[in-house]
Amino acid sequence: MPPKRRLHEATIQLEAGNAAVAELGKVLGPTGANIVAVKREYDEATAAQRGQVVPVVVTVFDDRSVALRYKTPPTSFLIRQALGAKGSARPGHIRAGSLTSTQLRSIAERKLPDLNTTDVETAMRIIAGTARSMGVTIEGG
Known part of the structure; x- marks a missing residue:
């Protein structure tokens, strides 16, 4: 099986524990990634930081899977x-x-x-x- 190829990468600043689907949709919609799954994963990972802005680097691979890398607030x-x-x-x-x-x-x-x-x-x-x-x-x- 060949290694995954990176299709798209974007950094998005979202509210911790409550990511806006519209914001995710603007960036990830054209890639075909599962936006609801990304929102769910982000919200679970950042729930302890509610009220803060937590940037996340979203990498979409050619098989439409995603990887999230969390950064510190701006x-x-x-x-x-x-x-x-x-x-x-x-x-x-x-x-x-x-x-x-x-x-x-x-x-x-x-x-x-x-x-x-x-x-x-x-x-x-x-x-x-x-x-x-x-x-x-x-x-x-």
Whole structure:
């Protein structure tokens, strides 16, 4: 039996534990993959993270089977969650709030598997850059 050939791959940002069928349908409909099965698998795997956005990389193979690879929530989502507010409408002009070093470290540790570094200090600098672009300042740093 020949190895499976990858037909299509897409990254979709969905609400954890409650994936939108319409969103899945837009991306996976043309591939012929079983959208309901993908939704069911995603919802079961992310049920513990309800209320968060959990990106998933969906790979569809030539036999219409799928493989799901889960990622960590987007950095901007984690920053907004830590702030309890949205980012600034005009970063650099209007402050949206501030993060403590402890909050920054916890976000960096959570994002570490998806970043191109294994060092927490470097990850903190990456997260701090995203925070700055959202109009968020870092206390003590």
